[in-house]
Amino acid sequence: MKIKEKIPDLIGSNVHRVDVQEKATGAAVFTDDVQFGRNLLFARIKRSPHPHAIIKSIDTSKAEKFPGVKAVATGVDFPKRIGLYLKDKYIFARERVRFVGEPVAGVAAISEEVAESALDLIKVEYEILPAIFHPDDAIKPDAILIHPDLGKYEVANFIFPKSGTNISNHFKVRKGNPDLVWDACTAVVSRKYYIPHIQHVPIETHVAVAKVDQTGKVTLWSSSQSPFAQRDLIAKSLGMSPSNIRVIANYVGGGFGCKAGVTMETLPIALALKVRGRPVKLRLTREEEFYTNFVRQALVIELKMGCDKDGNILALENTMYWDGGASTEYGVNIARAGGYSCTGPYDIPHVKADSYCVYTNNTIGGPYRGFGMSELHTGIEQCVDELAEEIGMDKVAFRMLNAVQKGDILATGMKMHPTGIKECIEKAAHAVDWGKPSEPCPPNKRRGKGIAIMWKAPAMPPNPGSSATIKLNEDGTILLGVGGQELGQGAFTVAVQIAAAALGVPFESVRVVGPVDTDYSPYEWQTVASRLTWSMGNAVMAAAIDTRKQIFEIVSEAWGEDTKDLEIIDGIVISKTSEREIPLKDFAVYGIPNKDFEGWIGGPIYGRGKFMPNYVTGLDKDSGQGERAVVHYTTGAQAFEIEVDLDSGKIEIIQAVSAFDVGRAINPDLVRAQMEGGIVQGISSTIFEQMIFKDGQMQNPSFVDYRIATTMDLPKRIESIIVEVPQDDGPYGARGIGEHPMVPTIAAIANAIYDAVGIRMEGPPFTSEKIFTHLKMKGTQGFQTNKR
Amino acid sequence: MELIKIHVTVNGSEEILDVSPNLSLLNMLRENLALTGTKSGCEAGECGACTVLLEREPVNSCMVLAVECNGLSVETIEGLSEKEAMKKLQNAFMDLSAIQCGFCTPGMLISAFALLKRNPNPNDEEIRMALLGNLCRCTGYERIINAVKKAAKK
Numbered sequence: 001m002k003i004k005e006k007i008p009d010l011i012g013s014n015v016h017r018v019d020v021q022e023k024a025t026g027a028a029v030f031t032d033d034v035q036f037g038r039n040l041l042f043a044r045i046k047r048s049p050h051p052h053a054i055i056k057s058i059d060t061s062k063a064e065k066f067p068g069v070k071a072v073a074t075g076v077d078f079p080k081r082i083g084l085y086l087k088d089k090y091i092f093a094r095e096r097v098r099f100v101g102e103p104v105a106g107v108a109a110i111s112e113e114v115a116e117s118a119l120d121l122i123k124v125e126y127e128i129l130p131a132i133f134h135p136d137d138a139i140k141p142d143a144i145l146i147h148p149d150l151g152k153y154e155v156a157n158f159i160f161p162k163s164g165t166n167i168s169n170h171f172k173v174r175k176g177n178p179d180l181v182w183d184a185c186t187a188v189v190s191r192k193y194y195i196p197h198i199q200h201v202p203i204e205t206h207v208a209v210a211k212v213d214q215t216g217k218v219t220l221w222s223s224s225q226s227p228f229a230q231r232d233l234i235a236k237s238l239g240m241s242p243s244n245i246r247v248i249a250n251y252v253g254g255g256f257g258c259k260a261g262v263t264m265e266t267l268p269i270a271l272a273l274k275v276r277g278r279p280v281k282l283r284l285t286r287e288e289e290f291y292t293n294f295v296r297q298a299l300v301i302e303l304k305m306g307c308d309k310d311g312n313i314l315a316l317e318n319t320m321y322w323d324g325g326a327s328t329e330y331g332v333n334i335a336r337a338g339g340y341s342c343t344g345p346y347d348i349p350h351v352k353a354d355s356y357c358v359y360t361n362n363t364i365g366g367p368y369r370g371f372g373m374s375e376l377h378t379g380i381e382q383c384v385d386e387l388a389e390e391i392g393m394d395k396v397a398f399r400m401l402n403a404v405q406k407g408d409i410l411a412t413g414m415k416m417h418p419t420g421i422k423e424c425i426e427k428a429a430h431a432v433d434w435g436k437p438s439e440p441c442p443p444n445k446r447r448g449k450g451i452a453i454m455w456k457a458p459a460m461p462p463n464p465g466s467s468a469t470i471k472l473n474e475d476g477t478i479l480l481g482v483g484g485q486e487l488g489q490g491a492f493t494v495a496v497q498i499a500a501a502a503l504g505v506p507f508e509s510v511r512v513v514g515p516v517d518t519d520y521s522p523y524e525w526q527t528v529a530s531r532l533t534w535s536m537g538n539a540v541m542a543a544a545i546d547t548r549k550q551i552f553e554i555v556s557e558a559w560g561e562d563t564k565d566l567e568i569i570d571g572i573v574i575s576k577t578s579e580r581e582i583p584l585k586d587f588a589v590y591g592i593p594n595k596d597f598e599g600w601i602g603g604p605i606y607g608r609g610k611f612m613p614n615y616v617t618g619l620d621k622d623s624g625q626g627e628r629a630v631v632h633y634t635t636g637a638q639a640f641e642i643e644v645d646l647d648s649g650k651i652e653i654i655q656a657v658s659a660f661d662v663g664r665a666i667n668p669d670l671v672r673a674q675m676e677g678g679i680v681q682g683i684s685s686t687i688f689e690q691m692i693f694k695d696g697q698m699q700n701p702s703f704v705d706y707r708i709a710t711t712m713d714l715p716k717r718i719e720s721i722i723v724e725v726p727q728d729d730g731p732y733g734a735r736g737i738g739e740h741p742m743v744p745t746i747a748a749i750a751n752a753i754y755d756a757v758g759i760r761m762e763g764p765p766f767t768s769e770k771i772f773t774h775l776k777m778k779g780t781q782g783f784q785t786n787k788r
Numbered sequence: 789m790e791l792i793k794i795h796v797t798v799n800g801s802e803e804i805l806d807v808s809p810n811l812s813l814l815n816m817l818r819e820n821l822a823l824t825g826t827k828s829g830c831e832a833g834e835c836g837a838c839t840v841l842l843e844r845e846p847v848n849s850c851m852v853l854a855v856e857c858n859g860l861s862v863e864t865i866e867g868l869s870e871k872e873a874m875k876k877l878q879n880a881f882m883d884l885s886a887i888q889c890g891f892c893t894p895g896m897l898i899s900a901f902a903l904l905k906r907n908p909n910p911n912d913e914e915i916r917m918a919l920l921g922n923l924c925r926c927t928g929y930e931r932i933i934n935a936v937k938k939a940a941k942k
Contacts, residue, residue: 016882023890024878026825026865030891033824201925203829203837204891253827253891254925286830488889488926673885673931680928703834703923711916711929718930 048097051696068114083329098326135321171339173624176350178315185306187390204253257367290701294366345455381747420661420725448756452748457630462616464525476585483524502544504568530736537731542609636660649772653715664733675720678741684709799867836922839895888926
């Protein structure tokens with residue numbers, strides 16, 4: 001869709017979200033709220049207590065006879081693997097378990113209590129195997145293989161597993177030759193960072209209800225970012241047609257990636273297949289939510305970066321080991337995204353990058369808001385700071401000099417599109433009075449400022465589709481059908497704005513049809529990758545154009561006028577030549593009568609539209625080179641001012657500023673809401689969050705022990721700045737912003753801590769204890785500087 | 789388990805229910821009365837999503853047994869939505885986009901409602917303290933705090 005010459009007033013307008021009234025009154029229906037009546041059964045799952053073991057036997061006979069139990073399922077009945085990019089996961093473990101919490105058996109019973117009691121009666125005999133908990137151990141030549149059959153697994157053609165190893169994807173980038181230029185560098189920084197596992201922590205845990213009718217048709221109600229992908233993947237795993245699976249996805253109570261793809265949804269289906277006609281509900285406890293589904297992969301990143309005396313970055317070597325956990329069906333593509341975006345938002349002539357997705361016996365890694373970019377930039381952006389310091393250049397000026405610009409040839413060979421990154425850097429820096437000293441603070445405290453910049457492309461297959469429908473009602477109001485999901489990001493509101501603006505009708509006259517239902521809603525690949533405003537927005541726009549065409553054909557025939565002379569303003573079709581007008585409500589369904597009612601023109605109006613990028617190319621297996629690796633990059637910057645308490649190590653955030661180039665803000669208030677929520681989630685991941693494992697068992701699976709940001713942890717000042725350099729193929733120039741606001745946060749705060757007290761740490765979380773310890777070490781041993 | 793008969797006033801109307809002694813107030817509301825506006829987020833009293841008013845005081849309904857509510861009054865988001873003070877809060881939340889996924893919203897609104905009842909003009913610190921037990925993963929809280937301030941001013 002080309003950008004329209006004139007941008008309608010509704011685009012860029014801060015209209016109210018379309019979903020807030022329901023949500024504020026408790027009327028909004030989430031999956032757990034759907035009523036199923038007395039026929040409902042409740043599922044509980046028997047899980048592996050071991051990180052790695054052979055299953056020698058499973059005896060379910062006692063559980064099956066337990067009063068109130070209606071079905072028991074194990075992996076015996078489900079031999080096919082499942083997975084998005086690499087089919088390496090079973091519904092229930094078969095032959096071996098690979099992480100603590102892996103489903104081994106399931107029970108459906110008349111209550112959760114009965115199901116839970118029956119789990120104790122299932123006897124599983126294990127033979128313990130050595131386990132691996134760190135990528136460094138997984139890649140050793142003599143490491144035990146977690147997936148000995150890796151070479152036989154079905155895999156997407158852009159993922160490269162190494163059979164006979166624990167490496168499930170190796171993505172390479174080779175551009176120029178860094179080895180030729182290290183000697184020409186004035187400063188070189190080599191660093192290794194470790195970014196630990198964190199969890200998404202949606203306030204709504206995963207819920208899924210499955211029902212199989214007497215004909216074998218499956219209906220799944222699930223708290224899902226991906227109803228269509230779930231339908232497709234589950235169908236393949238069960239050997240069914242997607243047309244016999246229906247997924248209904250109500251409002252999602254927070255996703256952040258963990259409700260993408262397929263995780264626990266197959267479990268109630270497996271049980272429902274054994275009790276036809278009865279719905280089976282599985283709702284994860286908070287503890288299960290923490291470590292039995294997706295978590296954010298840990299990352300080991302080794303970086304070597306060099307620049308000349310003027311500050312030009314000349315070379316980068318970047319080796320990433322992503323701790324994919326026991327299954328990497330989704331994680332393999334995070335390694336790929338880390339690979340093609342390995343430079344961060346910089347123009348670097350010589351690049352060598354190796355991004356490995358590695359199996360371990362930790363819990364399964366999956367997509368998490370930012371899809372690897374927060375972890376990657378945590379490394380890149382600290383090294384960039386160190387390089388600038390070494391050559392004595394201002395850190396903002398250094399970034400302005402090296403930031404990627406339109407026309408730059410990226411590490412993959414793709415040509416960069418127009419981007420507002422420099423404007424983001426300048427505005428974020430200006431907002432924290434960069435270059436000016438902080439206000440004085442008490443003697444036991446130190447203030448510092450830090451900046452970090454970022455880029456992120458939607459990470460997805462080359463051809464993820466979107467579609468939309470527009471149906472006119474008798475009174476001229478409109479039902480907008482989309483398959484994208486409302487997770488809280490505001491996707492439905494933005495879709496309505498685009499539809500109303502492109503059609504020429506009032507915002508209030510358009511309603512999104514919900515819940516998303518794969519039987520009735522138009523197709524959408526997944527609600528991930530910050531892709532909806534752009535991709536689904538394009539489909540909505542196409543549907544609006546199709547609808548206008550149908551409307552104009554009816555009216556032009558009735559009036560004997562050229563369709564080119566017609567326009568729709570505020571729900572009224574007008575002719576620019578004859579100045580005749582007719583409201584949509586006068587003909588939307590029933591048509592327009594001929595003179596003297598001698599016949600009718602028109603009929604129900606139903607518009608449709610689709611969008612699928614058709615220009616993304618493959619990348620060479622050995623060099624990562626290709627014409628166009630991704631659809632586009634959203635760029636931005638964050639700047640922080642912080643205060644460190646020398647007595648306790650506690651950080652206080654004085655100022656937190658975001659600036660992102662969103663192409664065009666369809667709803668600026670919602671864009672700012674994403675920036676605010678994202679930066680606070682980023683701060684939470686920087687200061688508090690880490691999943692602590694002992695022998696593969698998470699030690700802190702509760703809100704008491706795994707702390708997330710509360711009302712008491714807010715920055716004193718938050719500012720969110722919108723930059724708009726239009727996206728050539730975005731609706732009205734828009735591109736996504738959902739994930740980006742937490743991508744640079746860890747690095748920006750790390751840089752501010754260094755500015756304040758001169759310490760750098762191996763990785764987050766930068767807890768008071770960790771900072772205090774580092775301050776002590778610095779005091780006694782002297783801080784190690786970053787000289788070559 | 790033997791069921792126990794209880795009398796509870798829920799949103800102003802008296803309910804007579806036969807409940808098992810281990811049933812939580814949260815599940816009584818959601819399962820026995822289908823009042824699904826009250827959300828379940830952790831069932832451990834840690835997230836605040838299930839906040840309701842018990843005898844006009846905010847409680848985590850997951851930490852209260854249904855039998856303990858015998859003879860008492862409970863108010864949920866469904867009932868409170870009829871009250872002017874709650875409508876003011878809801879409107880402020882809507883005006884300021886203080887709602888994203890909406891899962892924490894009912895509990896957040898009820899904690900804020902209880903705050904404004906006991907302290908009609910809270911300062912920032914008092915609002916933060918009152919909402920400390922309500923976790924939100926989407927908004928970053930700032931808009932929520934501003935919305936409570938806005939509702940208080942009206």
